[in-house]
Amino acid sequence: MxxxxxxxxxxxxxxxxxxxxxxxxxxxxxxxxxxxxxxxFEALKNAPNEKEARLIETEIWEAWIDAAPTPELREQVESAMRMRGEYNYQGAREVLDKVVAEAPEYPEGWNQRAFILFLQGDYEASLADIKRVLELEPRHFGALSGQAMIYITQGRAELAQKTLRDAVNVHPYLKERALLIKPKGVDL
Structure with missing residues (x-):
C-alpha cells in the first residue's frame, strides 16, 4: 500500500x-x-540614421499588425488596408467597425479606422479613435502624427506642434518631422 x-x-x-x-x-x-x-522602440530612438530607422519602423508596424488577437482579425485589418489602397473607404470602415467591436484592446484596429475616418473627413471621430489608440499604445507614432495632421487641418497649430514633438520623441526620423516649426534659439 x-x-x-x-x-x-x-x-x-x-x-x-x-x-x-x-x-x-x-x-x-x-x-x-x-x-x-x-x-x-529603444532601437528606433537610437537609430544612427534614417535608413536604419525606416527598417525598425517597418518592424514596429508589423508587430502592431501582428498583435491582432486572432489570424482572422489580422486578415480583416489587412483587407481593410487593401480597400483603403483602392479608395474604398466605406468598405474599409465597415470592416474596421467590426474589428474594433470584436477586439477593443487591439490598438491597430483603432488606428486603421482612425486613418479611414481622417480620409473621410470625419476628424472628430478620427481623434476619438486616436485617443483610444494612444490609451492602448502611447508610443504609437502613426497615431500621434495623424493626430497632429488633424490639428493642422483644424488650424490648431500649437497643439499640432506639441503632438508632433511627442511623435518625434518616439520616432526621431518620423517623416512628418519636417512640419515642426523651429523655436527661436533652438536647434532641432
Whole structure:
C-alpha cells in the first residue's frame, strides 16, 4: 500500500512540476513579447540614421499588425488596408467597425479606422479613435502624427506642434518631422 501511495505521489509531483514549468515558460514568453516592442522602440530612438530607422519602423508596424488577437482579425485589418489602397473607404470602415467591436484592446484596429475616418473627413471621430489608440499604445507614432495632421487641418497649430514633438520623441526620423516649426534659439 505504501509503495502504491509513493508511486501516486511521485506521479502527482511530477505532473505538478511539469505544470509549473509550463507556467514559468508561458510567463517568460509573455514577458519577452511585452519587451520585444520595448527593444524595437529603444532601437528606433537610437537609430544612427534614417535608413536604419525606416527598417525598425517597418518592424514596429508589423508587430502592431501582428498583435491582432486572432489570424482572422489580422486578415480583416489587412483587407481593410487593401480597400483603403483602392479608395474604398466605406468598405474599409465597415470592416474596421467590426474589428474594433470584436477586439477593443487591439490598438491597430483603432488606428486603421482612425486613418479611414481622417480620409473621410470625419476628424472628430478620427481623434476619438486616436485617443483610444494612444490609451492602448502611447508610443504609437502613426497615431500621434495623424493626430497632429488633424490639428493642422483644424488650424490648431500649437497643439499640432506639441503632438508632433511627442511623435518625434518616439520616432526621431518620423517623416512628418519636417512640419515642426523651429523655436527661436533652438536647434532641432
Amino acid at each position: 505504501i509503495g502504491k501511495w509513493l508511486e501516486i505521489s511521485t506521479l502527482r509531483a511530477g505532473q505538478l512540476f511539469a505544470v509549473l514549468l509550463l507556467c514559468i515558460a508561458a510567463v517568460s514568453v509573455g514577458a519577452r513579447a511585452d519587451t520585444s516592442n520595448d527593444d524595437l
